[in-house]
Amino acid sequence: MRDKKIFIYAEDDCGKVNSAYFELLSKACEINKTIEAQDGAPAELCAVAVGAAGEEAMKSLVDSGADVVYNIKGSKLDVYNPSVFSEALTQLCKAEVPYIFLFGSTAQGTEIAPTLGVKLHTGVAAHCVDLRIDGEGAFVQDVPAFGGKVIGEIITPDTLPQIATVKPGLFQVTKLPSKAAKIVSFQPILDEVESGGIVLKEVHIKKRNSLPVDKAEVIICGGFGMGCDENWELLEKVANYFEKSAVGCTRPALDEDWAVDEGTMIGTSGKTVRPKLYIGAGISGAMHHVCGISDSDFIISINKDENAEIFKTSDLKIVGDAVRILTALEKRLSKE
């Protein structure tokens, strides 16, 4: 009998399904192999969509490789409202009692997951970097602490669901066999819920001139060692020589206002990236940054300080002035 259910929050992303869903589904599928070996039956993998999931989103959920798609509908659910969404999800959890509930650590996920933790009086593991079922059947959630210097194992032994949020970009998407998931409509009772306490007035979508860092294949990243605004432009110039490239930054560069888009910050409190090539210029290698780049295929670092921490995490190290090296690199690239 398949009595365990793994819920995965399918967040709306401008009419599409947020990519975190597919990453989590791939991971859930991996976990499910252990569950199947231990229980004799796999858990049911369930997508959970709240609000008016459009045709395109529904189709990609049905084809995603999940067993079930819960479509939570209601008049108060047309626009994102964290308190109403949380109440709707709580009612679904009470009805279906999922074993595990996974969220991406997005703005929505990080608001709703801890709220559900209170409403269902259960544990929530935050920003997990890995998930597994151990030999005794416990769901082990690896959470980072101290900027990622330390990873701690967290379990929620006595309460359900076991809720975890996972940083987008960490788990790779594997194509799952499509099996046309069963759609289950769920209508929560929301008459009593006050929806006027929090109202989403407007969504200000930021126009980007380049790829978001977590989608880029080449990242030219600058830190405090870039020294000034003018030098910062050099990163853009070098990035222009690569397809699917983006300029990233560290917290100090953002604090100096050299980098203006906080969405390009890489690290534990920013984006996690896994490009083919990462070039770090003038970056010391604080743990909270290193954590965000450690899955990159190839890491090149340039720093004046030969003892810079970032060198330990690099495939190639260059001890020298980042501005001089990048200037020479730009010149050389112009001949390609």
Added chain:
Amino acid sequence: MNIGVLVKPVPDPEQYNTITIDPQTKRLNREGVPSIVNPADKCAIEEALRLKEKFGGKVVVFGMAPPDGREKLLECLAMGADEAVLVSDRAFGGADTLATSYTLVKALEKKAAEGGSFDLILAGNESADGATGHVPAQVGEQIGYNHLSGIVKIESGSESEPSTLTVFQKYENGKNEFTIKLPAVIGVSRDINKPRYTSAMGVIKAKKKPFDIYDTINLEHDKERIGLAGSPTKAGAIFSPDTRRKSEELSGSPEEIAEELVKRIKATGAVIVSGGGCHER
């Protein structure tokens, strides 16, 4: 406007590289790493002080910490907060975010009963050490107020005291603009402001400001909901991720390095665009 601010002393994030795990005991060794007020919490205090300067009222800081957390709360008072509450008891220790939020809610309720209710509770969105980001939402949910996290801007509008705030929340594609009715709990991101510096006068004044300590004796609570017992999550083993790579060194003149770099870059599969005019990045 009465504002409660939740603060947490954390080991200085600048020194997380020096934190190790003892290979024998498997426990964390953070010796020599000083505690500071969590950076995002300082932004929460700054935001509270700005609102108080506009609308009057008071700012009360709450910190749940061991007894030496007192010093960090004094720093908050020196920055300009009016009162401090240290929530401290061995029995509160080992708490996960649910039990921590429960305990903070009890402290907020006690202080409100004694000195007037809070219109707004601010907190740093996440702590630098654990960084779950759960506490604003879990305090809000348990105290029964509206709550939002990840806020990068608060607009209080009119000159008289507002009943609703307009807040901007950072999200993946930009910003969400919400209105939120007070009372509310708001988790602020470090992008919201640059906290003020503390003046020498502030430090002197801090010592004379009201300072309460709440423990399991004077704080009404359900003992099943605090500390380890009140925590649905349990912590297991800890380890340090191994991020080391071979770190081969390239040397020579910048030109020589650039020449070699281009070879290595091509080997990664990165696609070079001739002329450097890649506008469809």
